Amino acid sequence: xxxxxxxxxxxxxxxxxxxxxxxxxxxxxxPLIDVFIYSFEEGYNFASQTYFGTGTYNYSYVLxxxxxxxxxxxxxxxxxxTVPLSTGIALLISVGLSSIGPLRNLFQTVYFLPYxxxxxxxxxxxxxxxxxxxxxxxxxxxxxxxxxxxxxxxIDGPWGAKMFVLCFYTIWVVMPFKILILTxxxxxxxxDYYNAARVDGTSKFRIFRKITLPxxxxxxxxxxxxxxxxxxxxxxxAVALFGTNLNAAEMNTIVGYVYDMLYGxxxxxxxYASAAAIILFAIVLxxxxxxxxxxxxxxxY
Amino acid sequence: xxDYEILEKKVKRRDTVMRAVTYAGLAxxxxxxxxxxxxxxxTSVKSYSAxxxxxxxxFFTLSPTLQNYADAFTAVPLAxxxxxxxxxxxxxxxxxxxxxxxxAFAFARLEFKGKNAxxxxxxxxxxxxxxxxxxxxxxxxxxxxxxxxxxxxxLPSVTSxxxxxxxxxxxxxVPDSLxxxxxxxxxxxxxxxxxxxxxxxxxxxxxxxxxKVIECWNSYVWPRLITDDANYFLVSNGIQEIRENGxxxxxxxxxxxAVVVISLPLIVLFLLFRKKxxxxxxxxxxxx
Numbered sequence: 001x002x003x004x005x006x007x008x009x010x011x012x013x014x015x016x017x018x019x020x021x022x023x024x025x026x027x028x029x030x031p032l033i034d035v036f037i038y039s040f041e042e043g044y045n046f047a048s049q050t051y052f053g054t055g056t057y058n059y060s061y062v063l064x065x066x067x068x069x070x071x072x073x074x075x076x077x078x079x080x081x082t083v084p085l086s087t088g089i090a091l092l093i094s095v096g097l098s099s100i101g102p103l104r105n106l107f108q109t110v111y112f113l114p115y116x117x118x119x120x121x122x123x124x125x126x127x128x129x130x131x132x133x134x135x136x137x138x139x140x141x142x143x144x145x146x147x148x149x150x151x152x153x154x155i156d157g158p159w160g161a162k163m164f165v166l167c168f169y170t171i172w173v174v175m176p177f178k179i180l181i182l183t184x185x186x187x188x189x190x191x192d193y194y195n196a197a198r199v200d201g202t203s204k205f206r207i208f209r210k211i212t213l214p215x216x217x218x219x220x221x222x223x224x225x226x227x228x229x230x231x232x233x234x235x236x237x238a239v240a241l242f243g244t245n246l247n248a249a250e251m252n253t254i255v256g257y258v259y260d261m262l263y264g265x266x267x268x269x270x271x272y273a274s275a276a277a278i279i280l281f282a283i284v285l286x287x288x289x290x291x292x293x294x295x296x297x298x299x300x301y
Numbered sequence: 302x303x304d305y306e307i308l309e310k311k312v313k314r315r316d317t318v319m320r321a322v323t324y325a326g327l328a329x330x331x332x333x334x335x336x337x338x339x340x341x342x343x344t345s346v347k348s349y350s351a352x353x354x355x356x357x358x359x360f361f362t363l364s365p366t367l368q369n370y371a372d373a374f375t376a377v378p379l380a381x382x383x384x385x386x387x388x389x390x391x392x393x394x395x396x397x398x399x400x401x402x403x404x405a406f407a408f409a410r411l412e413f414k415g416k417n418a419x420x421x422x423x424x425x426x427x428x429x430x431x432x433x434x435x436x437x438x439x440x441x442x443x444x445x446x447x448x449x450x451x452x453x454x455x456l457p458s459v460t461s462x463x464x465x466x467x468x469x470x471x472x473x474x475v476p477d478s479l480x481x482x483x484x485x486x487x488x489x490x491x492x493x494x495x496x497x498x499x500x501x502x503x504x505x506x507x508x509x510x511x512x513k514v515i516e517c518w519n520s521y522v523w524p525r526l527i528t529d530d531a532n533y534f535l536v537s538n539g540i541q542e543i544r545e546n547g548x549x550x551x552x553x554x555x556x557x558x559a560v561v562v563i564s565l566p567l568i569v570l571f572l573l574f575r576k577k578x579x580x581x582x583x584x585x586x587x588x589x
Binding site: 097 | 320323324326327330331333334335337338340341344353355356357358399400401403404406407408411412413416419423426429430432433434435436437438439440441456457459460462465490515518519521522525526536537540541544545553556557559560563564567568570571572575578579582583
């Protein structure tokens with residue numbers, strides 16, 4: 001494309017970009033630089049905006065804080081359980097969906113509903129379903145009792161039970177996106193491959209393993225990466241189920257720790273918050289790189 | 302029967318079983334998705350005393366009441382939360398659309414020095430997680446004295462690099478000849494953007510509007526950091542407030558009424574624009 005010379009270097013383009021540059025500069029580029037600076041300023045005082053010195057003390061404080069270690073543990077458990085499980089179930093459901101004719105649209109619509117609901121609001125419903133109060137053991141415990149199991153307090157009870165609810169709710173929330181992506185990936189696989197395989201008398205399972213799976217592997221991989229990133233940043237699901245005081249509930253996540261350090265009852269420490277946020281970013285970056293390396297071997301483009 | 306017929310029958314039976322299993326599995330997940338919605342609607346019409354006297358939860362009620370909905374609007378400022386969320390959503394989305402359209406136009410159509418460098422910079426910003434910049438933004442907004450104000454809520458939520466990218470790709474598909482024809486007619490760039498590009502890119506604009514509205518309606522973290530005055534709470538913060546200090550911890554039916562009221566707008570929006578929403582999310586959504 002050729003444009004007349006007078007256009008080049010004219011400030012008009014910058015004029016159109018100006019609002020975006022202003023917003024991004026103030027609320028993204030500057031904070032990005034600033035967060036690194038904060039993380040090395042020791043003893044930063046929020047009210048007077050002063051600090052004593054620079055160094056890595058903030059990082060060492062955060063890494064030795066039992067609340068942070070608890071948050072790291074919770075986040076990793078959540079990631080390791082929910083990412084493979086939700087991707088697997090979503091794949092099963094999508095394969096089922098694309099094999100049926102009638103009711104398919106209805107199912108698709110229903111499956112998408114969690115995407116458009118407010119995480120905090122529906123989390124409250126899950127809390128009620130799982131909670132055990134003096135007035136009632138709650139619905140889930142009723143179901144458990146039908147199978148002869150004893151009642152468990154899933155909201156204020158043992159760590160494992162709380163973790164179970166958190167994983168369950170997280171999977172419920174992330175499912176719509178995965179099902180949507182996988183069903184459209186499945187629909188885009190060229191029919192000719194299937195027909196050719198059927199003529200050869202290949203079994204359905206073999207067709208799935210040898211044709212479908214490789215064809216949609218880029219999309220599965222995309223979901224795994226976004227799933228990891230999303231799960232590492234889990235926070236509002238936990239708040240919805242266990243309230244804002246996540247440290248007391250032993251259910252805090254890394255992002256929750258960052259926000260608690262910044263604000264709230266234990267807040268007022270932007271330096272610690274910055275250090276924790278940078279540690280989180282480093283973890284996510286590392287995991288994403290590992291994912292990319294693995295995918296080079298496994299994914300067919 | 303010939304061997305072939307026996308084989309055919311066997312295959313047919315296996316297919317029927319597979320079908321039944323598939324439908325059962327799909328129905329099970331549908332039940333898992335719908336049940337919380339049913340439970341919240343059901344609980345919201347149970348009366349306070351009936352709910353609290355149920356040691357064993359009942360799956361339906363014979364005496365539904367709307368009292369909880371009245372309570373939800375009178376005992377807590379639910380209407381106020383709604384109003385705030387509506388203002389926040391409309392303003393954020395509107396400003397975002399203007400900023401995004403202008404920037405996408407500059408990248409797609411105009412020539413100027415340093416364009417490519419700026420574009421690469423923009424793209425690299427897409428990798429930055431909000432968690433990393435929220436800390437400084439919190440300090441910035443606090444120092445600007447914009448806590449507990451609409452401006453403080455809206456301004457940091459406006460830009461999305463990804464939408465600029467999406468719209469730029471769309472603008473670039475419009476043939477150059479249209480632009481030159483408009484130029485010959487003496488149409489200004491801005492008029493061309495408004496009269497030609499925006500109508501052509503309408504589907505993409507609708508997509509990003511829907512995505513932004515969903516994001517705004519559900520946003521929780523930033524509003525929580527930046528507001529502690531209930532007059533500026535959004536619905537997410539409102540529901541958290543209701544849970545912790547509202548009706549008294551035990552009035553669960555009233556809480557559920559509030560939850561229904563909060564969930565309804567987006568569900569209605571989704572059912573009305575089902576195709577658009579799903580298409581939009583598969584193009585640019587990231588939740589999960």
